[in-house]
Amino acid sequence: MKRRNFMKLLSLVVLETLVEPVSALAMQNKNAQIVVIGAGISGIAAARTLKDQGYEVVILEARNRIGGRMWTDESLGTPLDMRASWIHKPKGNPIAKLAKEFNIDYTQTDWESLHVYSSRGEESDRENLGELLVKVEKIQRKALKYANKQDKDISMMEAVKAVLDIESLSKIEKEELYWQLSTLEMDGAIEFEQQSSWGDYEDGFRGDDVLFVGGYRQILDKLVVGLDIRFEQVVKKIEHNSDFVEIETVQDYFKADYAILTVPLGVLKQESIVFEPVLPTSKTKAIEELGMGNLNKLAIRFLEVFWPADSYFLGYIGEERGAFPIFANWATFTDKPYLLGVIGNSFARKIAEWPEEKLKSELNKIFQKIFKNAKPIEAIQFSAWMNDPYAGGSYSFLPVGVTGDVYDELAKPIGRLLFAGEATMRGFSATVHGAYMSGIREAERVLEIIIRK
Ligand SMILES: Cc1cc2nc3c(=O)[nH]c(=O)nc-3n(C[C@H](O)[C@H](O)[C@H](O)COP(=O)(O)OP(=O)(O)OC[C@H]3O[C@@H](n4cnc5c(N)ncnc54)[C@H](O)[C@@H]3O)c2cc1C
Incomplete structure (x- = not known):
């Protein structure tokens, strides 16, 4: 088995x-x-x-508050979860049961409901994007199958490279692939190069992730x-x-x-x-x-919504791996002009060193390139959990060669x-x-x- x-x-x-x-x-x-x-x-x-x-x-x-790695922050004017946001697979999940018992509403999210933009400011063609998502899912499945056949654990990236000749891809294909991989590797809160391909992430629940x-x-x-x-x-x-x-x-x-x-x-x-x-x-x-691992949230408030409010997520294929890869679209969830980014790994470590003004200006440049009518960022908050003495990172992951024992x-x-x-x-x-x-x-x-x- x-x-x-x-x-x-x-x-x-x-x-x-x-x-x-x-x-x-x-x-x-x-x-x-x-x-x-x-x-x-x-x-x-x-x-x-x-x-x-x-x-x-x-x-x-x-601390002077409850919740630890669950923290709903309201300092930008609306409740935003700067740590855990989703109930993963709510069917059978005890947290979904609690939400029902306490009468707390949650909203369905669909990770494939997204607009994706390149660093050149162009939106990815939806058909091509759909094909890419399916292709990467297949690659991941093949990679896991390959990894399961090995005598010893290998990294997720080694497994991907064993089933796909990344070097043969065009520059754009490579950028798209790395973008998709960086959104997937964020689940493990560490680059695929360090994640065990044998893993230990299965649980017994079902259903699409939901959000409070x-x-x-x-x-x-x-x-x-x-x-x-x-x-x-x-x-x-x-x-x-x-x-x-x-x-x-x-x-x-x-x-x-x-x-x-x-x-x-x-x-x-x-x-x-x-x-x-x-x-x-x-x-x-x-x-x-x-x-x-190292996963973080980036909350951004604008004066008004200038991006499409018909998808749950906005993706960004940056030139640098892991650069602002995905934002939950608060305009869709609440009609409010907020985006909640998820950023992990080395890129998160890098921007944790930036002063707030630099972070704002880099993001403003990206939004201005993508949306002609982009407004400047009003307020921003970045969680650098790896620097938090009472957390020391985001959550555990299995490195290559380490077993669930x-x-x-x-x-x-x-x-x-x-x-x-x-x-x-x-x-x-x-x-x-x-x-x-x-x-x-x-x-x-x-x-x-x-x-x-
Ligand atoms: C950015 C991010 C996003 C996430 N997204 C999700 C998600 O969408 N869905 C999901 O299911 N999970 C998510 N998680 C994971 C989830 O938040 C954690 O697995 C969970 O909250 C951990 O709970 P815990 O009780 O084990 O630890 P913690 O919540 O960390 O609780 C431990 C407590 O111990 C306290 N403490 C530390 N040191 C001391 C000390 N010396 N003395 C006294 N107290 C101390 C801490 O302050 C903390 O309150 C996310 C985590 C992060 C960081």
């Missing part, structure tokens, strides 16, 4: 057990004190589950009602033994029966938290081996110290729903430990 198919089956089996209600568990020892570190979706899910079972839970959060026009924050706001969240509590040391866990933050000290650590992989890689005793080598090796290793508890977060969720990593499910998984683990005692 091919590795990817196997992962799909495995994830379906895991899912059934993960979304089981926990009401049958934990009828005793409600005095247990539990600390959850991190108020991202995984920490909130863990705390919500435990609190709903009647347990004392405190969440310690380094009013922001993902609406889900979080409902989930945190009644939770005890302590803000600006930057955890710097965790000591644990067979009786309790002690947590030292920059300003306080907490003692708990159990602690669930949900800080991002990027934070674990920075080694900004001291563990006593030190983490086992198997865990530190997994932290080192699993990659932390690292996710399982990261999820392993060490006595009373448990681990959740997207990077602990094999088959569902890099997503909001994966992080959410990991929080429930660890809350259930705590409840099971308590019951066994």
Whole structure:
């Protein structure tokens, strides 16, 4: 059986057990004190589950806000998700279930509903564009098939190059191909050259991605009602033994029966938290081996809409790989003059160094080349998550040669110290729903430990 198919089956089996209600568990020892570190979706899910079972839970959060890598920002005058935006494959997805339960609207998106423009300012012919999308999809499928037949993992780019002679393409064909690849590789938040072709990205859900026009924050706001969240509590040391866990933050000290650590992989890689005793080598090796990617959002506000409002996305085939490849078209979703760009990898690293005025002027030049009636940018915001000390990047990815076992290793508890977060969720990593499910998984683990005692 091919590795990817196997992962799909495995994830379906895991899912059934993960979304089981926990009401049958934990009828005793409600005095247990539990600390959850991190108020991202995984920490909130863990705390919500435990609190709903009647347990004392405190969440310690380094920032002065909830959400971590989910952040709906309103500083440009409308809610814009500067991190997670989409529910990927909503059918069966627990986040879509929450949205229904909380009565929060979401909107269907179609990744093929797009206008694409070249760096010469011309719009790609829609028929050619459609053919290109189909062609690249076929190339990707062939590349994965090729990769699955190899004895060892190769990079996604090596797999693509094995099934397509890129050098034989014309300059324009090459530009188009690299544009399409750069939109695809952004899923993994790293260039295809570094992504494992065996991967671990299958999950058990279905359906076209949907988007919260009013922001993902609406889900979080409902989930945190009644939770005890302590803000600006930057955890710097965790000591644990067979009786309790002690947590030292920059300003306080907490003692708990159990602690669930949900800080991002990027934070674990920075080694900004001291563990006593030190983490086992198997865990530190997994932290080192699993990659932390780099995906960012670019929000732009104009005075008025001057671009077509009949497609969900606008694409740009720049001369430089990954340069402003795709924008979600807020004029279509809301009638408002906003574009929300998704930018990853080296290009994101490069523009993170630019002063805001340079970023604005480079983008103004592009829009003026494409649209005769383009208006100058009014306001702009770029998220440089790789420079954020409480994230250290966007989300995890599997580098070439690393297997999905690292996710399982990261999820392993060490006595009373448990681990959740997207990077602990094999088959569902890099997503909001994966992080959410990991929080429930660890809350259930705590409840099971308590019951066994
Ligand atoms: C740009 C971008 C776009 C994305 N798009 C999507 C999308 O469209 N759909 C999707 O499903 N997923 C998307 N994701 C992924 C998704 O956002 C994450 O997988 C998910 O939010 C991770 O949740 P988490 O709880 O694991 O981690 P986090 O949300 O990072 O929570 C961890 C928390 O720990 C806190 N913390 C860190 N260090 C400390 C410390 N020392 N002490 C105390 N607290 C600390 C952090 O501040 C944070 O609040 C995107 C991510 C990014 C960055």
